[in-house]
Amino acid sequence: MGTFLDRFCPDLCVKNISDIDLDGLKASGYEALMIDLDNTLLPWKDSCAPASSREWVERAKALGMKICIVSNTHYPSRMMKIAAELDVPALAGALKPRSHGFSKAAKMLGCENAHVVVVGDQVMTDVLGGNRAGMYTILVEPMHPREFAGTKVSRVIERIILFRLRRLGKLGNKV
Ligand SMILES: [Mg+2]
Numbered sequence: 001m002g003t004f005l006d007r008f009c010p011d012l013c014v015k016n017i018s019d020i021d022l023d024g025l026k027a028s029g030y031e032a033l034m035i036d037l038d039n040t041l042l043p044w045k046d047s048c049a050p051a052s053s054r055e056w057v058e059r060a061k062a063l064g065m066k067i068c069i070v071s072n073t074h075y076p077s078r079m080m081k082i083a084a085e086l087d088v089p090a091l092a093g094a095l096k097p098r099s100h101g102f103s104k105a106a107k108m109l110g111c112e113n114a115h116v117v118v119v120g121d122q123v124m125t126d127v128l129g130g131n132r133a134g135m136y137t138i139l140v141e142p143m144h145p146r147e148f149a150g151t152k153v154s155r156v157i158e159r160i161i162l163f164r165l166r167r168l169g170k171l172g173n174k175v
Contacts, residue, residue, distance in 0.1 A: 008161045009170050010127045010139035017041070017056050017119060017140055025117055026063050030136060032111045033060055034102055036120030037071040037079055037090075043144035049082055057086050066109040070094045070101055070118075072125060096125035099133035106133070123161055124154040 014020055017040065025033075038044040041053045049057075060067055069090035073079050076092035083090035089108065094101030106116050116135040120126020121142040130137040147155075165171050 005161065005165055005168070005170075007131050008123050008128055009131070009165050010123070010137045012136075012138045013140075013171055014138060015141050016052070016143065018052050019140075020056075020119065020138060022056075022060050022063055022065065025136075026065060029115060030065070030117050031115040032066040032068065032106065032109050032117070034068050034070045034105055034116055034118045034130070034135070036096075036118075036122070036126050037069050037073055037082065039121045039142040039144060039147060040119060040126075040140055041069065041086075042082065044147050047078060047081070049086060054086065057088060066111060068105045068109055070096070070105050072096050094129075096120075097128035097132065099129055102129055102133040102135060106135075122151065122154065123158045 017035070035041055042049045057067060067088045069079060069083050069088060071079055071090070071092060072094055073092060079090050079092055091101055091105045091108070102116070102118060103113060106113050113134045116133075117138060118126055118130030118133070118135045119138045119140060120130070121140050123139065127137045127139055162171065
């Protein structure tokens with residue numbers, strides 16, 4: 001059971017992207033960030049990233065980190081507009097938790113999967129997909145309680161997984 005649960009285990013849990021130690025990741029050899037869109041960079045259905053997210057993206061860029069938005073969104077035009085505003089590339093229809101989208105984005109950025117950090121708010125898509133791709137995974141808390149109906153269903157399973165991982169001491173009680 002431990003091995004099965006490990007696939008869903010993030011390497012790190014933080015409250016939001018601003019809490020991520022970008023300098024530390026850079027110093028550890030990570031070169032790129034694959035960031036989820038909804039409820040990670042901005043609240044679901046919002047059309048504009050908040051100042052905190054824009055500042056974070058600028059800070060990552062200033063450190064020389066490559067960034068790509070990787071999303072399962074059904075509205076790629078909305079995502080492309082946000083990506084254009086942040087001046088970062090984006091990959092729509094990533095089909096997370098399949099690892100293919102993450103690997104494709106890494107190739108696009110010219111990075112090895114092992115040097116990529118995946119950041120997202122969902123265990124069942126972002127963390128599982130990033131782990132499958134052999135990337136470093138960071139789980140953030142969702143920015144807003146509003147979300148896609150399908151996501152609400154997977155949150156039930158996510159809560160059970162996180163509860164069990166926490167009980168096994170694998171989350172460091174950070175969530
Ligand atoms: Mg999300």
